[in-house]
Amino acid sequence: MGSVQDGCPNGLDLLRFLERVQERDLARTRRWIANEERRQQERARGEAARPAPPDWLLDYGLNN
Known part of the structure; x- marks a missing residue:
């Protein structure tokens, strides 16, 4: 490593930079x-504030 006098950083300077x-x-x-x-x-707040699913469900038959 060079010295501070010749413009090259020394090991301590490099470690401080790191x-x-x-x-x-x-x-x-x-x-x-x-x-x-x-x-x-x-x-989590959004999930907690989400309304509960309804107690009922619409179910269509095969002929519709």
């Missing part, structure tokens, strides 16, 4: 998780 990239990726993944959790909660 850390920042991974933190950004982790934040994005956490947003995806939060969005999916929100969608699941909305689906």
